[in-house]
Structures are given as structure tokens and as C-alpha cells.
Amino acid sequence: MDTFVDQQGSELAFNVMDQFCPSRVVLQRIGDKWTPLVFQALKQGVLRFSELRSAIGGVTPKVLTQTLRSLERDGLVSRTVYAEVPPRVEYRLTELGVSLLEPLDAVRAWAETHAGSVLTSRDAFDDA
Amino acid sequence: MDTFVDQQGSELAFNVMDQFCPSRVVLQRIGDKWTPLVFQALKQGVLRFSELRSAIGGVTPKVLTQTLRSLERDGLVSRTVYAEVPPRVEYRLTELGVSLLEPLDAVRAWAETHAGSVLTSRDAFDDA
DNA sequence: CAGCATCCTAAACGATACTG
């Protein structure tokens, strides 16, 4: 288990409940708007930029690029450029990325399974 | 499995990769900035507003209220008001909320376990 | 105690157009 030094100078184990713990930043990174969708797309293996773009409905090139750069920076996705014309760029999950696949996939599956219940609850709440 | 009607009028199973699928909204709701932290706090059982607030470092009352209202609306958290002076309000996970606890907890655990690796990768990327 | 009201900023996101 890693540790960090908090505001009081104490050395503490990583804990998302601490306002200044780096793990909270990481948690929010992997829970952003597009990351779970990129992971879902890359579950099947290697994809090119345009393939990712069409796999993820509604994502613009700018935002997809930003998301992929962040994931690359965080060591979750690797980017391979082939010196061809036209250019070809391939994205795949790193080993670290693969380790995150199962947790993110569980959340995605929950969303798809229970979206109906949530929407029903939402309607009932709004009627009241 | 629930279904929804997409832009072409077809009836499809819930799928977060579809831009117009309601499950995507649900996914983004449960992956927002504070929801995973509220769940982590409520894992232990019932908490009052002020207890939640101090359990989640750095959250302001306004944002915590907003988050809790959304979770209540979505049927994930229940809110109980006691007619006392001073007022007492208790929050707890609903049955639906409990079903989401395990997936969210897995993501939280991943963040705490691998935050060190992510930060290391980030530093290396920024040096290059 | 548990919030609500108000104002404000930062940043994420999106639309469009263009390029090596």
C-alpha cells in the first residue's frame, strides 16, 4: 500500500476520503465522462482512432484526443504511431489499464442493468 | 434487460456506447465527483448530514446537498427527516444503492491501490 | 442542525474549420 503526506505532515495510507490524497484525483480521472466508454471500446483489443470514435457514440475528435492523452499520461492506454501515409495510430490498454477493466466494466454493467429502475425512480420523484 | 428506442426508431437493449441510451446518463451520474465518496461513507450504515460532511473531506454543504438530492431522486439513497429541534436528517443506501456498492467500491479500491503507479507514470510522461 | 440563496469562477465540453 502506498502512502502520502497529508496537510498535517502525517504519513497516511492512500484514502479517497482525504481531501488531499492523490488517490482522489485518480478516482475522479477514471470516473470522468469518457474514460469508462474508452475502456469498454478497448476491451475488444486494439483500435485505431477512427474506430474508437465510431465505437463511442457522440464523442468529438477533440474530446477523444484529450481523453486518450490523459489515459496515456496515466499509463492506462498505449498509443502506437505507424509512419505510413495515410497515418495509422493504434490504441490499446496497458497492463495497468487491463487491471482497471474489470472494476469499470462492473460499473458499466450496473448502469445498463439498473438504468430502468433509476429512470422509474426519477419519474416518481419528479411527479411528487 | 431493459430496452430503449434509439434515434432510428429501433428498440435496442441498454447500451452505454449509444449516444442516446439512458444508461449512459446513469453511468455518468454514478461516476460523478462525489457519488463514489458518498457511497464509501454510507458503506458503514446510517449517517447524518453533518457526519457525511465531515466524512468526505473538502465537500461543501451546497454540493453535498445537491449530490444527496440526486441520489435520492435516482432511488439510491433514502433521506429521513426527524421532526426534532434541532433538526436531524439521516441518510442511508436503499436496496438499489446497496447493489451499486460493490462495483463502486471496486473502483475506489483500484484507485487507492494503483494511485502510486498512475502518479509515477504521470511524472515520467511530463518529463519527456 | 441542515440546509437554501446568491454570486462567481474554472473547466469541461461542443461546434466548426483547418492541416501534416
Add this chain to the structure above:
DNA sequence: CAGTATCGTTTAGGATGCTG
């Protein structure tokens, strides 16, 4: 093909002060 550049919008989130 795989982006970048620029601009504009939206909205989450924060600071502060007040109330039943």
C-alpha cells in the same frame, strides 16, 4: 487518417452569508 486550432457555451463546483 488523425488529429489541431479557435471559439463559444454549459455547468459543475466553490465562497459566502442567511434561515427555519
